Amino acid sequence: MAVKMRLQRHGSKKRPFYFIVVADSRSPRDGKFIQKLGTYNPLTVPATIQIDRQKALEWLHKGAQPTDTVRRILSFKGVLYLKHLLRGVSLGLFDEATAMQKFTKWSEEHDADFARRQEKHKKAKAAAKPVFVKKEKPAAKEAAPEEAAPEAKDDTAAEQTDAPAE
Numbered sequence: 001m002a003v004k005m006r007l008q009r010h011g012s013k014k015r016p017f018y019f020i021v022v023a024d025s026r027s028p029r030d031g032k033f034i035q036k037l038g039t040y041n042p043l044t045v046p047a048t049i050q051i052d053r054q055k056a057l058e059w060l061h062k063g064a065q066p067t068d069t070v071r072r073i074l075s076f077k078g079v080l081y082l083k084h085l086l087r088g089v090s091l092g093l094f095d096e097a098t099a100m101q102k103f104t105k106w107s108e109e110h111d112a113d114f115a116r117r118q119e120k121h122k123k124a125k126a127a128a129k130p131v132f133v134k135k136e137k138p139a140a141k142e143a144a145p146e147e148a149a150p151e152a153k154d155d156t157a158a159e160q161t162d163a164p165a166e
Contacts, residue, residue, distance in 0.1 A: 005059060005065070006023060020051055038051030060083050
């Protein structure tokens with residue numbers, strides 16, 4: 001029986017959401033699966049990926065073959081690098097503590113790079129966003145002097161009415 005690690009589509013029309021599953025290669029895409037390893041949401045920027053590294057590593061050691069997309073996801077999350085390091089441990093190239101130290105160093109650098117790219121994307125998105133400036137109406141500026149003029153006319157009219165009374 002050939003076992004594949006692949007994506008199982010969920011979500012509505014034009015709104016994909018995927019489960020990362022281990023399934024028999026003969027089963028349909030959205031059909032029966034052996035175990036669910038995580039989720040993948042390509043609609044968010046950046047894409048949201050949640051995966052259980054230990055389960056994925058166990059299935060890789062058992063011989064499960066990831067599809068191209070799942071291989072990229074596993075590579076991004078460091079599962080394939082961890083498998084590579086553990087292979088070096090089994091060959092006696094270095095001990096397990098050194099392998100875990102290398103993996104944590106890689107993981108920290110990867111997380112920092114990911115955060116930097118995410119911040120760069122946010123800045124680019126904010127810079128591309130159009131800014132609407134509210135223009136002042138020119139009629140409002142002209143109305144102010146006209147309001148002052150009628151008051152002056154009222155004062156002169158009051159003075160004229162006062163003059164004949166004298």
